[in-house]
Amino acid sequence: MTDATPGSELITPAQFHAASGVTDWRVTATGPQAVFLADSLAEAAALVAPIVAAAERHGILPDVDLRPEAIVVRVPYRDPEGIPAAAPEFAASVSRTAAELRLAADPARAQAIGIYVAQHSGADVRPFFTAALGYDDFGDSDAIDPLRCGPQLAFNPITGDAPARGRTHFDVFVPADQAQARVDAALAAGGRLVDDTHAPAWWSLASPDNHGVDIASWTDTFG
Template sequence: MTESITPAAFHRAPGVEAWRVTGSGPHAVFTAASLADAARLVAPITAAAERFDVLPDIDVRPEAVVVRIPNRGDDGIPAAATGFAAEVSQAAAGLGLAADPSRAQTVGIYVAQHSRADVRPFFLAALGYEELGETDAVDPLRTGPQLAFNPIDGDNPGRGRTHFDVFVPADHAQARVDAALAAGGRLVDDAHAPAWWSLASPDNHGVDIASWTDTFD
């Protein structure tokens, strides 16, 4: 098994200031002026990936390059991710691509299984997803949201049973919560803040704003 580290240990490494750890692993966003501008970072990312034996996901858009070191199975963050992240950050700076940590996020869907029904097989078939561990499901190419399944007894009167998990950087979580509340949401539970806040939309759909993945040690 590859040696793994915690999110807090990742952040203690030098040169990774542009990175945040969201629900899918270490994550950085480097802004660009055009698609061609963004594409210039692909070759340095590829070289760093080979040097550190890391398998990143790269999303090249006209506005930005999104780089993720995805969690593959239950192994967590590979220790080599710190060197890879530092080298990518240095390459981006050399190309004039500024980091924007506030735009790093991942979204998951938490599917409540009423009366403890096993609904994962249905979602795997309907979405073309694959099993992840004993409870989750993932898009094989990691482009769609991860699903987590939670057996429940009865209904939760506070909000709908299925909700979104939005994983954001720890230093931007409170601002995201404040923005959601200002946009008409309501606070359901902040007992676990700043690890996560449970919110509800005006029509009672649930959203958890979570930052614990960025700080866990």
């Protein structure tokens, strides 16, 4: 199998979505993903072998999350600069087989959770977090679980803040066509809108006790 290593041909989310046969799929911060619903573990597992076969044909290394309720298929970013060019063909193949198996896609369930660690401009906290969590560096400013099970971390400096005061919030990446509904649901559940000047790329919300959450859809549309 040819891995999608740095230097391979890459495409953007917009190019991925422009391909045929990928309507079941959405791009989040971790890459393209699709959720196919199932009534049992055995029913969901029936898609595993076809996924493996499609991965071999197209040179893709997918992540597969098998649950009794659904099977989640992701094409994870192995290069922070883009999606493997073969990903649309792989995705279309998986979707065709899922349809044959009568596993309905539910794009509204696609999402990725990230943790945004805002650090003082004079600090570098990524080594601490990678050591404490057993994560690996990813790109210039992120960190990931080597098995891509835990949330991705992003480390970004802030200015004008007191040293030794950390700030952290959750990033919730959802499909672009689901973002407004997710924001509305969070506000209806007692949340507060902090900033919508970047919408529809992202909205900054706060919980009733002022914990920060960004609802982001830009990864599903840019490029």
